[in-house]
Amino acid sequence: MLASQTPNRDTYEVSTPSDQEIRLTRLFNAPRRLVFDVMTRPEHIVRWWGCLGDGYSVPVCEVDLRVGGRWRFVNRHPKGEAAFHGEYLEIDAPGRIVFTEIYEAFPDTVSVVTSELIEEGTGTRLVAIVRYPSLEVRDAVIASGMSRGAGISYDRLEDLVAELQAGA
């Protein structure tokens, strides 16, 4: 359904440069400055981040865009709410931004997201490297299906969890 609106879907690639990292890349048909703004300004973030369909919204979106500044987003979804926060570690607009990310249900699990925006023709390529606290967490993220088409398998942990919960 979304595929028709997203011409660069095929440019999405996932790889694992190290035991604790996932690297994602994707091309966008937009100038770098615009992509940077859309990723860092609350008025834009609420329009795409977490807005995955009916029943999704972003009721809280706070951004203090400076090194050491905090960010906090809340995603309302059909099953409830999920809050994320973190701190900006590096900002070099419009080419690079590094921040920590914590899903508030698991405050001890901190990941670090390094995003680079590279001009490619008239578009912009995003290269994001996410560093997770351990190989186990990283592999669980891969198992969650985020790497669809990347050729990585993890023995279907996700199915097991669903199965166990159904039985429990």
Place this chain on the structure above:
Amino acid sequence: MVQASDSDPLSATFAALADPTRRAILARLASGEASVTELAEPFDMSLPAVSKHLKVLERAGLIGRNREAQWRRCRLEASPLRDVSQWIDQYREFWEERLDRLEAYLAELQAEARKTKKKGSSRGRTR
């Protein structure tokens, strides 16, 4: 680099779930409590080997053991699994769909900008 696995409960849970024998033990416990002997039956494993797996699962909070009973029957603790599943759900939707949505939004913004520009320039021409 600091090894986060000790301080990060999610890493401990995922480490416990990473082993196929331990997952099979959990799947067995999903259908009801069992003793160590019963759990060892389907595997070609010694009781001490099974006990080792049970200790890992217990440390991760995935199973509980009945303290009163002499045989210490094991039972599944569902809540860490629910947590894990909830965490996974957040990430399942996270990247690919969000980046698709980002692209669609960028397209919308640029289409709006083009429209505004056109309106502005055509108005300019008629005057």
